[in-house]
Amino acid sequence: MIELKNVRFSVPADESNDGGGPTKTIINDVSFTFEKGKFYGITGPNGGGKTTLSKLIMGINPVTSGSITLDGQDISDMSITDRARAGIAYGFQNSARFKGTTFRDLLSIAAGTDDEAALTRIIAGLGICSLDFLDKPVDTKLSGGEIKKIELATIIARNPKVAIYDEPDTGIDLWTIGPMVEVLKREQKEKGTTTIVVSHNRTFLEAADEILMIRDGRIAYSGGLDGALPILEDLSACSFGDLCEGETDVRCFR
Ligand SMILES: Nc1ncnc2c1ncn2[C@@H]1O[C@H](COP(=O)(O)OP(=O)(O)OP(=O)(O)O)[C@@H](O)[C@H]1O
Ligand SMILES: [Mg+2]
Secondary structure (H helix, E strand, O other): OEEEEEEEEEEEOOOOOOOOOOEEEEEEEEEEEEOOOOEEEEEOOOOOOHHHHHHHHHOOOOOOEEEEEEOOEEOOOOOHHHHHHHOEEEEOOOOOOOOOOEHHHHHHHHHOOOOHHHHHHHHHHHOOOOHHHOOOEOOOOOOHHHHHHHHHHHHHHHOOOEEEEEOOOOOOOHHHHHHHHHHHHHHHHHHOOEEEEEOOOHHHHHHOOEEEEEEOOEEEEEEOHHHHHHHHHHHHHOOOOOOOOOOOOOOOOO
16 A cells, blocks of 8 residues: 655756755645555646656655655655565656666566576466567667567566556557556456556556546546546647637646
8 A cells, every 4th residue: 555645746946946946846735545456547637747746656756745655664765776675666658778688687687587487477477578579678679669568567577566657558559458458457456466557548547446637736536437537528628729718828738
C-alpha cells in the first residue's frame, strides 16, 4: 500500500533562480491511498502532473512537502535505489536506452538469474515479446514499441510489490495492447502487485479498479471509469486552439 499525504512538488518559477525566489507548484497537496493489490489507471490532460506524481512515488522527484509511505514506512526521504529495494519498480514514459547492453543483461539483473531456461520461461510467460529479443542491444536502434516491451518485461521479472508504468502503450501496436493489459492483470491477480498505469488508452483504463484523474497538479477525480468518462469527454471536446465554454482565453491545451 502506498499512501500519499498532502504531497506537494514545487520548482523555482524561473530556472535561473536556484532557491528563495518565487516557485511554481506542479503537484498541489495530493493525498491518496493506493491499496495493495489494486490496479489504478492515472489519466488526465497533457501537462497535468501524471508523470511528476509517479516520479514522486519512485523518488525520482523529491517531495517538497508532505509524505509518502510504503506499507506504513515513511519513504519520503529514501533514495531511488532504496525504494527499488523496498519493492517499487518504475517504467519511464521515455524509456532509457543502454548502449552495449542487451535485453538478456537487463532481464538477468531484474530476475536475479542468467539461467537460460529461467529467462526463456519469463519471456514465454509474458507472451508480448519474442525469444529473439533476448540478444538485442537495448540501444537507439530498437523501435519505440520494442523498448517499451523490454522495459515492461524487466519490471515484471523483478516481481515488485508496486509497479508503476508511465504510458506503457506508447509506440505499442494495436494488437499488443490487449495482451499487455492481460499480462499486467495477471501479475496483479496472481502476485498481488499494486499496479499503477499512467495512460490515455481506454483498454488500460477499462482494466483499472480505480481511475485517478490528475489535472493542474491536483486529483480532479477518483473512482470508477464510468464517472471519469464524462470529464474526459468534456476535456476532449475542447481541442487545441478552441475556447471551452465559459473560457475567455485560449488555454485549452491544459
Ligand atoms: N522539474 C520540473 N521543472 C519545471 N517544470 C516541470 C518539472 N517537472 C514537470 N514540470 C512541468 O509540470 C507540468 C506537468 O508535467 P508532467 O510531465 O507531470 O505532465 P503529464 O501529466 O505527465 O503530461 P503528459 O500527458 O504530456 O505526459 C508540465 O507543465 C511540465 O513542464
Ligand atoms: Mg507524462
